[in-house]
Amino acid sequence: MSRWGEGTMEEMRSLLDRISKSGIEVPQTVREAMCSLHLEQFTTYDFNGFFHDRPVVFMETENGGVKTISAPHMIVTLLHHLELHQGQEVLVVGSKGGYIAALIASIIGEDGRVVLIDPSHEIVRHTANALAGWPTVDLRQVESIEVAPIELPGELNRVLITGSIESIPNWMEERIVEGGFVLAPIGESHHQELMKMERQLGELHPTSLGPVSFGPVDILESEPKPLSAIEIADLLETLIETCHEMDLCEPEELQQLGNIADELRLMQDPQEGELEAFITGHLQNFIHLWPMIQLMFAPTLARPGDIENEEHHDFDFDEFRP
Template identity: 25%
Template sequence: MGPAELRTHLIKRLKHYGIATNVLDAMEKVPRELFIPEQQKPYAYQDTPLSIEMGQTISAPHMVAIMCNLLEIEEGMTILEVGTGSGYHAAVMAELTREKGHVYTIECYERLAQNAKEKLKRTVYTNITVITGDGSEGLKEHAPYDRISVAAAAPEIPQPLIDQLKRGGRMVIPIGTRHHQELYLVTKNHKTRIERKGGVAFVPLRGRYGQKIC
């Protein structure tokens, strides 16, 4: 089977997670094979995380689907992603928010940020801005955000991310140590609601509000 057929087969399997149709449709349009190293391309449509560079990974497709599903992304939304990685997750969110929306994605590693920019140039998505910086502090200049997606595990929810979330906004973020993490959904209204959504495994968040790594 070619990449398109493998992608369709993967999407059918992801339906078992109860993922919304618009998320599945978006993932079917984004070619995951563009975002992974050449030696990993045979595994592009296996539902597993894959190594990229700098000790980082591209999340398993089911995790991208679950996080996007929890965010309930709508057309025209402004989104902040913390942890660009390969750029794949940003592309899926750009497909969901469409041309009227925008995805700002921040990566602490310059090399990964540049690689993601190059890969995203090969897609149709012009509504993504890749920035190098400390994602744990958010990106104040474009705040507030309708949605925030964090793709690295923090010891606790960084206050700057809560501050930069729009009222009525939603954020997904893994919290915990390198050995035990839970995915949380944060909803900001007159009060901030925090819901645990299950165990996960992410690389550690780096930066001022990230993990203390020796």
């Protein structure tokens, strides 16, 4: 039985009011679109957290990969900065369960068109079911977002990338028309900047819209992977800097951690079990710092629309990352 009744619609209206009061602009077109769509069409997971300004899972893999529909304040932020109008054509990279594409389609109307691409077969299949009955959304699976899809429009005016990337693919940069732009979270795997890359006088000009933390476009890349020796060394060196700045460790402890990091950097293609044995052998050197290590991988997430945070409006535009 559907739970999307008048009570749920009121929850959505209240949520958007709280987001607006937090200082995030909620365009009327975005408000109307979000109040008109039933979230349960896009996920089979519990979505009560959405009304507390949290992201909602729409798919998981057997190996621990997770994809979500973004938190409402981030959805509002993305749609606001896309500067949508009736009749536009918008390229969306990364499914987000089809929810954002449906919102965009609602805003740009019957004369507009949304092209939605995603590299995951399972995601595309899920999204195709969710978007059944949306004739203005063209859904396609691609092998990689680094390669231009066949028969994609030659010119691009609005592009939204919904997962973290290190840089804008060349084919997108080349096709952005004058006055058009790409909106994307650009940076490393854990932290990015939400960037607006707009073409002006033939050149792409970047504008940062704030720090964010998005997961990757491809759900397979969200599956947990063991850290390499170099990655662990990088983590330890960041930990050393933090502990030194906050005066959390004795100099001798920091020196020991530095020595461990140096040894890790000398490891070239360690054999199976060698890295694990090395870490286990030095566990006593940093086990008491484990809570801080966990915090380094868990950025604080903003929830300006959470009913519990109505009086607290200082936040970063952070996005959930599994």
